[in-house]
Amino acid sequence: MWIYEKKLQYPVRVGKCDIRMARYLSEQYGGADGELAAALRYMNQRYTIPDKVIGVLNDISTEEFAHLEMIATMIYKLTKDASVCELEEAGLGPHFAAHDHALFYNNASGVPFTAAYIQAKGDPLADLYEDIAAEEKARATYQWLIDMTDDVDLQDSLKFLREREIVHALRFKEAVQIIIDDRNQKRVF
Amino acid sequence: MEANPCDQRYYEMLEQLQTLDFALVELNLYLNTHPDDLRSIEQFNQLTQERTKLANQFQELYGPLQNFGRAYSKCPWEWNQTPWPWQV
Amino acid sequence: MESQLRRYTPFRGPFDPCPPVPFKTYVVPPNQFITFQPPDLPQFSLQEALKYGTLWPALFSPYESKCKGGGK
Numbered sequence: 001m002w003i004y005e006k007k008l009q010y011p012v013r014v015g016k017c018d019i020r021m022a023r024y025l026s027e028q029y030g031g032a033d034g035e036l037a038a039a040l041r042y043m044n045q046r047y048t049i050p051d052k053v054i055g056v057l058n059d060i061s062t063e064e065f066a067h068l069e070m071i072a073t074m075i076y077k078l079t080k081d082a083s084v085c086e087l088e089e090a091g092l093g094p095h096f097a098a099h100d101h102a103l104f105y106n107n108a109s110g111v112p113f114t115a116a117y118i119q120a121k122g123d124p125l126a127d128l129y130e131d132i133a134a135e136e137k138a139r140a141t142y143q144w145l146i147d148m149t150d151d152v153d154l155q156d157s158l159k160f161l162r163e164r165e166i167v168h169a170l171r172f173k174e175a176v177q178i179i180i181d182d183r184n185q186k187r188v189f
Numbered sequence: 190m191e192a193n194p195c196d197q198r199y200y201e202m203l204e205q206l207q208t209l210d211f212a213l214v215e216l217n218l219y220l221n222t223h224p225d226d227l228r229s230i231e232q233f234n235q236l237t238q239e240r241t242k243l244a245n246q247f248q249e250l251y252g253p254l255q256n257f258g259r260a261y262s263k264c265p266w267e268w269n270q271t272p273w274p275w276q277v
Numbered sequence: 278m279e280s281q282l283r284r285y286t287p288f289r290g291p292f293d294p295c296p297p298v299p300f301k302t303y304v305v306p307p308n309q310f311i312t313f314q315p316p317d318l319p320q321f322s323l324q325e326a327l328k329y330g331t332l333w334p335a336l337f338s339p340y341e342s343k344c345k346g347g348g349k
Contacts, residue, residue, distance in 0.1 A: 003255050007203060008274045009211065010327065055221040063214060073275040143304065147343040155342050163330025166338050167218070170308040174222035177313050208327045215332040219314065226316050 002062075009066040010160045012073040015153035019090035022078035023108055024148055028161075029071045030105030030113040033137035039064035041118040041134065045127045048120070052182065053128075053175040060168050067161055074154065075103055128176050135169035192250040194272050202247050203277075206254075209240045281305050281338055306338040 028034040042061035046054050079087070079101055087096045094110055105113035121127055142162035146155050192198065216233045220226065244254055252267040253260035262268060284300045318333045326332045 003257055003259055006252075006254050006256075006268075006274060007206065009214070010207060010330075011200075011204060012275075053221075056218070059218055059221060063218075069274065076275050139306070143340055146340060149342065150344045159340060160328075160330040162340055163336075163338060166306045166308050167215070167331050167336055169306075170311060170314060170336065171218050171222055173308065173311075174313050178222060204327075208323050211327045212323045212332055215326065219332075223314070223316065228317065 008070055008073060009063070010070060010157060012070050012077070012157045013153035014074060014077045014151065016149075016151040017078070017081075018149065018151060018154075019078055019082050019086055019092065021145075021149050021151070021154065022075045022082075023091050023095070024145060025071055025075050025078075025108075026104075026106060027108040027141055028138070028145065029068065029075060029103070031107035031141070032117040033134060033141055034107070034113075035064050035068040035071055035138075036105055036113060037117045038134055038138060039068060040115075041120070042131060044118070045120050045131070048122045049124050049127065050179055050182070052178050053124070056171055056175045057131075060171060063164070063168075067164065070157060070161065072103055074157065124179050125176065128172050128179070131172045132169050132176075135165045135172065139165035139169070194251055195277060199251055199277075202243070202250070206240070206243055206247055209236055209243060212236055213240060281307070304338065304340065307336055311335070 030036055039061050042057040042064065046057040046061070049057055079092070082090075082092075082101070084096055087093060095104070095106075098104075107113075119127070119130055121130075139162055142158050142165065146158045146162065149155060149158075213233065213236050216229055216236070220229055220233060223229065248254055248260050252270060253262060256268045281304050282302050283305055284302045286300050287298070289297050314333075314336075318335050320326070320332050321329060321334060321337075329337050331337050
């Protein structure tokens with residue numbers, strides 16, 4: 001089971017009322033390489049991965065949920081006091097028509113989240129290489145988001161999240177090595 | 190809740206907690222792939238001890254960090270009180 | 278710290294409509310050079326670790342906004 005902890009993993013400050021960024025940030029909320037996709041992908045793959053690396057998937061997935069909450073916090077703070085006109089100017093008119101100020105799992109173009117974004121092949125190497133790729137894609141997305149804002153506070157939280165992708169990718173690479181090197185088990189011919 | 194949430198001390202203690210917890214997350218992920226690194230396990234256990242102490246102090250002042258029986262409550266029920274993490 | 282930035286000049290076609298960018302860049306983060314993290318790597322202080330997003334300087338990858346402060 002999961003126990004919620006009533007705090008963010010890292011402080012999220014938004015220093016500037018730039019509603020436009022809320023729209024772009026949703027790429028990391030409900031996008032193909034976003035935090036929801038990452039969390040769900042790893043949490044689901046853990047059932048069919050060798051025991052030695054279950055913990056890697058379980059715990060990185062859990063951390064991704066904390067990142068999802070950070071992204072949600074950014075979007076929430078940027079949009080909570082926005083008027084309809086301001087939302088429209090920021091390109092969020094279609095979002096408002098369907099969701100008012102509610103957050104929703106869609107990407108920056110408004111496409112709703114789908115499980116088709118993620119994969120579980122049941123082959124440990126195939127799954128782990130997908131995970132490594134997912135981390136690198138998320139890192140790249142964070143770079144483009146950092147490039148799109150001049151709000152140093154927002155940049156600060158996004159830089160933290162970007163670095164986490166780099167560490168996660170390394171842990172998945174180590175998981176690959178553990179699986180490759182596991183010679184304790186009987187060879188199957 | 191003893192103290193006013195969102196006062197200066199709240200943010201300071203919260204960041205101290207985030208600091209300790211972050212090191213614990215890093216060591217936890219590292220140990221998942223390095224299970225025989227005794228020195229890191231010792232560091233993990235040491236920081237866990239510090240974290241438990243700080244979390245208890247924080248909860249005494251600002252209410253429970255976790256629910257479902259992981260922290261005590263004063264009256265009225267503290268868990269459901271603001272602020273939630275995305276509000277501060 | 279050795280730069281993690283790589284640059285290349287994209288081919289310029291004779292009929293490209295827009296003024297060319299002089300070069301393109303991409304980042305090669307330190308995880309590309311580590312297969313398995315060795316034990317006892319030097320650590321950041323805990324405060325620095327939170328700020329940088331990792332406990333180990335060897336895993337840190339700096340990134341600065343192309344937007345910077347003060348708008349485009």
